[in-house]
Amino acid sequence: MHYGIVTPPVPGHIYPFGALGRELIARGHRVTLLQMEDVRARAEAEGLEFAALGESDHPPGSLDRSLTRLGMLHGLRALKFTLAAVRRTTEMICRDAPAMVKERGIEALLVDQMEPAGGSVADHLGIPFVTVCNALALNREPYIPPPFTGWKYTRSAWGRARNSLGYAINDRLTAPVMQVVSNWRKRWGLREFRSAGDSFSRLAQISQMIPGFDFPRERQPRCFTYAGPLRRARVLPTFFPWDKLDGRPLVYASLGTLQHGKRAIFAAIAEACATLNVQLVIAHNGGLDERAVAELAGQPLAVNFAPQEELLKRAALTLTHGGLNTVLDSLAAGLPVIAMPITYEQPAIAARVAASGAGIALSPGGLEASRIREAVERIFHEGSYRDCAQGIAEEIRLAGGVAKAAGIIEQAA
Numbered sequence: 001m002h003y004g005i006v007t008p009p010v011p012g013h014i015y016p017f018g019a020l021g022r023e024l025i026a027r028g029h030r031v032t033l034l035q036m037e038d039v040r041a042r043a044e045a046e047g048l049e050f051a052a053l054g055e056s057d058h059p060p061g062s063l064d065r066s067l068t069r070l071g072m073l074h075g076l077r078a079l080k081f082t083l084a085a086v087r088r089t090t091e092m093i094c095r096d097a098p099a100m101v102k103e104r105g106i107e108a109l110l111v112d113q114m115e116p117a118g119g120s121v122a123d124h125l126g127i128p129f130v131t132v133c134n135a136l137a138l139n140r141e142p143y144i145p146p147p148f149t150g151w152k153y154t155r156s157a158w159g160r161a162r163n164s165l166g167y168a169i170n171d172r173l174t175a176p177v178m179q180v181v182s183n184w185r186k187r188w189g190l191r192e193f194r195s196a197g198d199s200f201s202r203l204a205q206i207s208q209m210i211p212g213f214d215f216p217r218e219r220q221p222r223c224f225t226y227a228g229p230l231r232r233a234r235v236l237p238t239f240f241p242w243d244k245l246d247g248r249p250l251v252y253a254s255l256g257t258l259q260h261g262k263r264a265i266f267a268a269i270a271e272a273c274a275t276l277n278v279q280l281v282i283a284h285n286g287g288l289d290e291r292a293v294a295e296l297a298g299q300p301l302a303v304n305f306a307p308q309e310e311l312l313k314r315a316a317l318t319l320t321h322g323g324l325n326t327v328l329d330s331l332a333a334g335l336p337v338i339a340m341p342i343t344y345e346q347p348a349i350a351a352r353v354a355a356s357g358a359g360i361a362l363s364p365g366g367l368e369a370s371r372i373r374e375a376v377e378r379i380f381h382e383g384s385y386r387d388c389a390q391g392i393a394e395e396i397r398l399a400g401g402v403a404k405a406a407g408i409i410e411q412a413a
Contacts (some may be wrong), residue, residue: 018046274298
């Protein structure tokens with residue numbers, strides 16, 4: 001088979017697709033990622049073929065400018081900015097992808113759940129598609145809070161009413177994106193979506209999560225599978241100064257690839273750890289220059305990029321913005337997590353960190369150094385957090401990962 005990947009043009013979504021793509025390639029298939037030109041280098045670094053879309057309205061350099069702007073925003077402003085960018089990307093995919101799929105001879109699509117255009121392109125072309133949930137699963141249930149909130153799970157009538165209101169707000173925010181898809185479906189003679197869930201595959205839906213790190217679900221479609229983190233070993237040219245690790249308990253801190261410009265948060269993390277008997281390693285992904293690193297309290301080991309999975313094998317604790325990939329990698333290593341959500345679905349992931357017992361969630365307004373230090377000390381002093389994290393690690397080990405996901409895709413296609 002020749003599979004095409006339709007995904008948002010950001011590293012956190014491309015990374016698991018890269019692992020899944022390499023697994024399918026190892027099984028004899030072809031895999032091509034379809035996106036704007038700025039994504040080419042990252043796709044090819046993941047071992048995937050690439051097909052460029054949006055030459056007329058997404059020229060080289062446009063993605064970097066957008067992500068730089070996004071890194072300066074917080075909360076609702078960041079969410080609205082992202083939704084506007086998603087609307088433009090969705091328009092590009094609907095306009096350009098059908099011709100490219102035909103030109104490349106692509107026979108089935110792997111569609112990120114966050115990109116509703118992919119399934120409609122497949123419907124238009126009459127080819128199968130599989131939904132891959134690289135972020136928090138968007139499948140709605142009455143007692144599951146909306147993915148942009150940090151609300152706790154509750155089976156009360158009040159909780160159900162609260163969630164219903166939250167979903168209504170979500171639909172209002174995402175309406176411009178869904179309107180783009182609706183317009184193209186009308187043009188193609190396809191039935192209109194009645195809800196966002198109509199954009200998900202009826203053949204297979206694959207989630208990076210596991211039941212032990214999700215709120216209880218009661219209405220999953222039969223085609224939904226918890227596969228666990230989508231990872232596949234690869235050799236990366238990332239340099240890391242392993243000789244500078246000094247043997248103290250290692251605390252790993254990362255704000256991912258989109259929120260790495262939050263210097264105040266990095267400074268608070270450094271101040272929090274400076275008086276503790278730990279070695280702090282910060283992966284700032286280019287968010288800190290030399291001067292900013294020199295000003296961090298406690299002289300932490302700060303690097304541009306870090307081999308995350310390898311480093312987590314030596315760590316004792318992760319401090320993160322709550323991005324799903326970093327959280328899952330940490331839990332897969334049996335590490336407790338302190339989640340400090342900034343925007344998107346990060347509050348919902350942080351709520352699951354707390355509910356699972358594998359870590360602590362700090363509210364966005366509570367990121368002072370003293371609160372972070374208190375959370376770190378609590379993690380180290382109370383063994384229950386590590387016990388819960390190790391329990392989740394065992395569940396992840398048994399979930400199946402990319403091998404299971406690839407088998408499901410082959411069967412569905």
